Amino acid sequence: xxxxxxxxxxxxxxxxxxxxxxxxxxxxxxxxxxxxxxxxxxxxxxxxxxxxxxxxxxxxxxxxxxxxxxxxxxxxxxxxxxxxxxxxxxxxxxxxxxxxxxxxxxxxxxxxxxxx
Amino acid sequence: xxxxxxxxxxxxxxxxxxxxxxxxxxxxxxxxxxxxxxxxxxxxxxxxxxxxxxxxxxxxxxxxxxxxxxxxxxxxxxxxxxxxxxxxxxxxxxxxxxxxxxxxxxxxxx
Numbered sequence: 001x002x003x004x005x006x007x008x009x010x011x012x013x014x015x016x017x018x019x020x021x022x023x024x025x026x027x028x029x030x031x032x033x034x035x036x037x038x039x040x041x042x043x044x045x046x047x048x049x050x051x052x053x054x055x056x057x058x059x060x061x062x063x064x065x066x067x068x069x070x071x072x073x074x075x076x077x078x079x080x081x082x083x084x085x086x087x088x089x090x091x092x093x094x095x096x097x098x099x100x101x102x103x104x105x106x107x108x109x110x111x112x113x114x115x116x
Numbered sequence: 117x118x119x120x121x122x123x124x125x126x127x128x129x130x131x132x133x134x135x136x137x138x139x140x141x142x143x144x145x146x147x148x149x150x151x152x153x154x155x156x157x158x159x160x161x162x163x164x165x166x167x168x169x170x171x172x173x174x175x176x177x178x179x180x181x182x183x184x185x186x187x188x189x190x191x192x193x194x195x196x197x198x199x200x201x202x203x204x205x206x207x208x209x210x211x212x213x214x215x216x217x218x219x220x221x222x223x224x225x226x
């Protein structure tokens with residue numbers, strides 16, 4: 001079974017530019033999550049999709065961040081325009097059910113975003 | 117808001133010694149507590165978990181304990197090996213919401 005795939009693995013952009021991150025979850029996993037880790041800090045929740053619907057987007061920092069999951073398969077996270085504080089590692093995770101029921105999440109390898 | 121505190125942030129042990137990482141959570145409704153290991157260049161991977169109706173769980177060299185009254189849970193690694201070197205994250209989960217700690221970087225010296 002293929003795991004969760006994220007692309008790109010690294011991205012360096014200038015302040016004010018736009019970046020789009022992509023996540024392909026495990027096939028059949030209705031639940032898709034975006035998280036972000038800023039250096040040395042906790043892995044912080046951004047949002048949760050159930051199929052193509054946003055179930056919870058309470059962690060999205062501001063309206064410069066836009067997440068989509070058209071068709072309920074892969075998801076994109078766009079940052080426009082990027083600011084210095086957006087730097088960090090963006091993780092995508094998927095699960096078939098509640099973490100408690102599914103036995104946790106499967107994470108991708110992350111996208112390391114650096115805004116200069 | 118809800119949070120998970122994790123200590124220590126860095127831990128260095130000699131090969132063969134034990135390592136203990138401790139976490140405290142704030143949401144008393146949390147009922148699932150997974151631990152993830154992140155190796156260099158990879159995403160976090162689940163290594164063990166415990167549900168709120170259990171006080172302790174063991175899997176070979178790793179064990180987790182949970183004290184619901186105190187809202188504390190811990191990861192214990194015995195007979196550490198160099199390949200245990202990684203960043204470990206604790207988490208507390210309720211429904212579809214999972215909150216993570218800040219991570220512990222474990223170094224196991226050969």
